[in-house]
Structures are given as structure tokens and as C-alpha cells.
Amino acid sequence: MAHINExxxxxxxxxxxxxxxxxxxxxxxxxxxxDVISLGIGDVTQPLVPAVVDALHRAADELADGxxxxxxxxxxxxxxxxxxxxxxxxxxxxxxxxxxxxxxxxGAKSDTGNFQELLGKDVRIAVTDPIYPVYIDANVMGGxxxxxxxxxxxxxxxYLPCVAENGFVPELPHARERVDVIYLCYPNNPTGTTLSRKxxxxxxxxxxxxxxxxxxxxxxxxxxxxxDIPHSIYEVEGARRCSVEFRSxxxxxxxxxxxxxxxxxxxxxxxxxxxxxxxxxxxxWNRRQSTKFNGTSYLSQRxxxxxxxxxxxxxxxxxxxxxxxxxxxxxxxLGDMGFHxxxxxxxxxxxxxxxxxxxSWGFFDEMLQRAQVVCTPGVGFGPAGEGFVRLTAFGRHEAxxxxxxxxxxxxxx
Numbered sequence: 284m285a286h287i288n289e290x291x292x293x294x295x296x297x298x299x300x301x302x303x304x305x306x307x308x309x310x311x312x313x314x315x316x317x318d319v320i321s322l323g324i325g326d327v328t329q330p331l332v333p334a335v336v337d338a339l340h341r342a343a344d345e346l347a348d349g350x351x352x353x354x355x356x357x358x359x360x361x362x363x364x365x366x367x368x369x370x371x372x373x374x375x376x377x378x379x380x381x382x383x384x385x386x387x388x389x390g391a392k393s394d395t396g397n398f399q400e401l402l403g404k405d406v407r408i409a410v411t412d413p414i415y416p417v418y419i420d421a422n423v424m425g426g427x428x429x430x431x432x433x434x435x436x437x438x439x440x441x442y443l444p445c446v447a448e449n450g451f452v453p454e455l456p457h458a459r460e461r462v463d464v465i466y467l468c469y470p471n472n473p474t475g476t477t478l479s480r481k482x483x484x485x486x487x488x489x490x491x492x493x494x495x496x497x498x499x500x501x502x503x504x505x506x507x508x509x510x511d512i513p514h515s516i517y518e519v520e521g522a523r524r525c526s527v528e529f530r531s532x533x534x535x536x537x538x539x540x541x542x543x544x545x546x547x548x549x550x551x552x553x554x555x556x557x558x559x560x561x562x563x564x565x566x567x568w569n570r571r572q573s574t575k576f577n578g579t580s581y582l583s584q585r586x587x588x589x590x591x592x593x594x595x596x597x598x599x600x601x602x603x604x605x606x607x608x609x610x611x612x613x614x615x616x617l618g619d620m621g622f623h624x625x626x627x628x629x630x631x632x633x634x635x636x637x638x639x640x641x642x643s644w645g646f647f648d649e650m651l652q653r654a655q656v657v658c659t660p661g662v663g664f665g666p667a668g669e670g671f672v673r674l675t676a677f678g679r680h681e682a683x684x685x686x687x688x689x690x691x692x693x694x695x696x
Contacts (some may be wrong), residue, residue, distance in 0.1 A: 475626015
């Protein structure tokens with residue numbers, strides 16, 4: 284008889300964004316006349332930039348010609364894209380990363396969820412709270428989170444609260460807590476906050492001192508406006524010995540439908556066997572990818588390569604400026620209404636405190652029912668997110684202005 288992996292049964296009933304989608308679907312069915320505006324799920328709205336579109340057309344033409352047709356590509360990604368990544372994202376910032384340390388994927392979500400497969404079930408993870416749900420859910424599936432308590436915490440997970448009282452900056456784990464892997468996401472999803480170079484250096488020092496790994500999700504680094512905020516953890520001394528970094532083109536270049544990103548696994552990052560032998564993670568990840576992943580499409584990789592051209596870079600900057608203008612509009616308008624707002628200056632997310640006495644899901648319902656505006660309940664990202672909602676700047680200007688107008692007239696604070 285086939286037995287299921289019972290760790291899957293421990294997962295909450297629905298993935299956060301699926302639950303939101305179902306609630307919105309039900310509302311629309313009950314109110315077919317409603318014009319619902321989403322400021323919730325972080326999907327993009329601006330079209331692919333011309334440099335990317337041109338690259339897609341050229342790549343399609345190549346695949347239509349027998350002389351230039353390509354089949355399976357290399358699991359790590361094509362040399363042309365990995366070379367462009369290394370030169371533009373790392374060497375341009377004085378960071379020493381080699382092409383064989385870059386693994387192209389179909390988006391950061393895949394690798395942030397899958398990389399835990401290299402680790403033993405007894406590994407203890409630490410996460411910021413609130414947190415992107417994939418980090419926790421992937422480890423639930425991997426059987427290393429224990430039991431979900433009534434407080435919303437998993438028994439074998441170390442939580443690092445990011446709350447208003449500490450400026451949304453996580454504290455290092457207590458000395459009595461054993462931590463083997465630390466998930467960090469900066470600029471942060473969902474709070475939209477960042478870590479300074481000094482704060483990030485503290486985490487690298489901690490990881491080196493305690494022989495821990497840092498899984499660093501930098502999917503939103505392109506939105507950083509402050510020159511003092513690191514774009515990569517490898518800008519910090521010692522990070523190449525303890526950190527794996529995940530990047531995405533989804534929000535940088537509007538690739539949520541094209542699907543392309545990459546993971547950096549330095550050859551200097553190691554973990555141990557139970558016998559204490561040091562194992563380099565880079566070849567292990569390559570072995571995993573060679574078995575379970577057939578590589579990102581040629582079309583997607585040529586499209587990604589195009590964002591590193593001079594015209595591509597400028598076009599991408601214009602798109603990012605478009606979204607960050609939305610963030611500014613939202614911060615200013617919500618602040619004028621009396622809301623307490625964090626984020627939205629170096630990230631496309633705003634972390635908005637709900638009115639006093641109103642829960643995250645309660646405010647979600649109020650926004651949807653009264654203003655026909657969708658937000659994301661903060662508690663869906665973890666217990667410390669209760670009392671907040673996340674808004675995204677990825678809408679169109681017109682829709683964002685209309686949503687703000689509705690909130691101003693329909694929502695009481």
C-alpha cells in the first residue's frame with residue numbers, strides 16, 4: 284500500500300494567496316457589478332520592456348530555424364546569461380562571484396522552496412516573523428518544523444519577531460537556541476523594510492560563529508533607492524563562506540509570466556555530515572538540479588540577458604520608477620489619512636497598521652466589502668503580522684489613485 288508523506292497533512296488548509304483569491308472570487312460572484320482593485324498579491328501590471336520583447340522575438344526566430352534550433356539547455360543555465368549576471372549584478376559592485384556559482388532557474392520561489400532538500404531533517408531553521416510563507420511551508424513538507432501550536436508557531440522553528448518596537452529589524456537568536464539555517468529576505472516581503480550594511484554584517488558574523496547557513500532572498504534588490512543599503516549579501520565580508528543568495532527577474536523585469544531567476548551558491552559554502560565531514564553545497568545543488576530540473580527555457584534566458592544591455596537597463600529603471608511612484612503616492616495618501624505606514628521607500632511593499640481593534644483579516648474584509656480594494660492580511664505572513672496588512676505598488680497609476688480615493692472615502696480610521 285502506498286503511504287503519503289504525512290508532513291503534507293500538517294500544512295494549513297490553503298496557501299495564503301489562494302485563500303485571498305477564493306475570497307475575492309466569492310465577493311465578485313455576489314457583487315458582479317463591483318470593480319475590484321487589487322493592491323494585494325504582488326503581480327506586476329506593466330508590459331515587458333522593448334529590449335526584452337525584441338530578444339524574445341529573436342529567440343523565437345532562432346528556434347524556428349533548423350540551423351539555430353536548440354533543445355535541452357544546460358541545467359545551470361546558458362553561459363551567455365550567467366556571464367551577464369556575474370558581470371552586471373556582482374562584478375560591477377566589486378563582488379567576486381564566478382559563473383559556475385550561478386544557477387539559472389524558473390523564478391526564486393522554486394529555489395527558495397527547494398534548496399532545503401539538501402539539508403537533514405534535524406536541521407533547525409530560524410525565520411523572521413512575519414515571513415514569506417514559502418520558507419516555512421517548504422520546511423513543513425521537509426519534515427523539520429515540528430507541530431503547529433495554537434500561537435501560530437511551529438515547535439521546531441526559531442522565530443525572530445520583526446515588529447514596530449524593534450523597527451522591524453530582527454534580533455539575533457538567543458544564545459540558548461540552536462540555529463542551523465537562517466532565512467532572510469531584504470528588501471523584506473512583506474514589511475518593505477531593509478537591513479543596513481552594519482545590521483547585515485551582524486548576521487554574517489553570527490552565521491560564521493555558529494556554523495550556520497544564511498538563505499538570503501534578494502528578489503527585490505532592484506527597488507533599493509538608498510545607496511547605503513546592500514543589494515547583495517556578498518557585499519558583506521565573510522558572506523561567501525556562509526550564504527546562498529536567491530534572485531528573481533519577476534519583479535525586476537516583469538517576468539512573473541516569463542519565469543526566470545537565479546541562485547548563487549559559492550563554492551566556499553559548506554555543511555557537515557553527521558560524521559562531521561565538510562561537504563561543499565555547490566556540487567550537491569548541481570546534482571539535485573541535474574536530476575529534478577531540465578533548465579529554464581531558452582526564450583526566457585535570452586529575454587533575461589536583454590535586461591543587462593544598456594537600453595534594457597534604462598527601460599527597466601523606468602518601470603521600477605513607475606512602481607515606486609505608486610509607492611510614494613500610497614505612502615503620502617495613507618499617511619495623510621492617519622495610517623501608520625512602513626516600507627515603500629526601498630521596496631514595492633507597504634506595511635500598513637490596521638485601525639485600532641481591527642484584525643488583519645477583519646480589515647481585509649472591510650476593505651473588500653466597503654472599498655472593493657484587495658489587500659493582504661499581515662497575519663498570513665506569521666503571528667507577528669497580526670494588526671497589519673500588506674499593500675503592493677505593482678498596480679497601474681490610475682487604479683492606484685482610484686483605490687486610494689475609495690479608501691479615503693469608505694474606510695474609517
